[in-house]
Amino acid sequence: MRAVAALWRREIVRFLRQRSRVIGSLAQPVVFWLLLGGGLSASFRPGAAASTSYLEYFYTGSLALVLLFTAIFATISVVEDRRGGFLQGVLVAPVSRTTIVLGQALGATTLGVGQGLLFVLLAPLAGIALGGAMLAGTLAASMLVAFGLSNIGLAIAWRMESTQGFHAIMNLVLLPIWFLSGAFFPPAGLPAPLRAVMALDPLTYGVGLLRHALYAGHPARTAELPSLAVCLAVSAGFAAASLAVATATARRSGVL
């Protein structure tokens, strides 16, 4: 437990000392949200939720992007640790691989959620009112989603030799997962095969969970989504499964 806390704390301290990371992982989604959200709003014609502007629709997707980016940046630091030599010192210490992965994942999750909450303060700009239940729910939902995303990042990072390789995988795997999660466009009106793919994307339920939380007390706004219970169950299941995969990867990564 002490080891998990130490590993967690290190991720936070490192992050705060790298100002470009702090700014990059928060500013990028904000810029995306404002430019894409603003630029595409004229062509956005949602089905039933006619009152939703694209800026508002894309807001939740941008929150998911904040969580995704911080998880990605944090896992890149694992690749750097491996290459640099820091991880060697951790690997010869009497701590299990599960402990190491858990410390890294919780560190990445904390960073993601911290920045996610800053982004949530912009919700009124998207036309979403801030509120107690809304903030508490969004915090919880963000934790679950960020934890799952961090675990996928770690599972990839533990078998990568270079950060270049990680970028390739990120563009091939992580961003498509985000694109197809309903973050960018709703499934309504799309061809059936694409809708099916979106239904299989675990992040669809993560973004759904975030929408349920942001619109706490406004059930009409989330009527087209999978139910809160389904979103929660899939997200929790995904968080657990991805942790298992990341741990297994760390165990197999060329060392005892």
Added chain:
Amino acid sequence: MNGPDAVETVRLSHRYGERRALREVSLSIRRGEVFALLGPNGGGKSTLFRILSTLLRPSEGEARIFGHDVVREAAAVRRRIGVVFQSPSLDAKLTVLENLRHHGALYGWSGSALRARADELLERFRLTERRGELVERLSGGLARRAELAKGLLPKPEVLLLDEPSSSLDPRARRELSEYLLGLRASDGVTVVLTTHHLEEAERCDRVAVIDGGQVIAVDTPEALKARVGGDVVTIRGAEPRLLGERIRERFGLTPMYVDGTIRLEHARGHELVRTLVDTFADAVTSVTFGRPTLEDAFVRLTGHALDGAREGGGA
């Protein structure tokens, strides 16, 4: 002090694909020894180091630290070893003190015990004033000291060091050797280091000469040097091979060819020098002789110089 050896390997072998990096290495390192694994780069010592530090699973054979198998009882081994890697393992974005605290926490240290232990090591390595500095701002020598402090923090019974002096100047290297010998006296720590520096090996209690993945000899530096018969005569000439053959024919000696020189072992070196100069005045450019060094012993054992390429020849 009986009980199991600090380090014991039994017919330890490792292969990377087709390449055999380690062949049936059997070693016993006693508790409290300062022990060098001496050999050229690529000779197998780093592979042995990685196996002992639980980072590499050997293909065959066994390795034990205080009786605990490095594969089956990795956790028990990890609690007993401190490891100092050749590549820096400090987090450059953390301060010296933060690095030490982080490392201690991984070994279950906390609170005032951890603070006291970190302070003690900072003091010992003269890092107290730099403890709040980010590691990325430290000079190479200071960073090396911080690495050592980190490796020693959890009070290991065996300290494993991979090429600890590789980036140090001769003065810092001597300081490090003295420090490691002092450790044995103060903490009873067994020290195992890999090196390709002869003077570093010279200061250890015992040396294992490793070459081509095999242990060629294990002994004290003195005993290794004594294996060289008498004095060592080193001859330089324009055509060493030709000159060497002439010496072989004329005197029945066995020349070894090392780094473009001819080496001869002879009980009465000074007499041989005179004879050689008289006989081959035209072909010899310089002749030196002296008591055998550890390098001579290495050449004698392996047939080539420590950092030179293999040149064949030899006994």
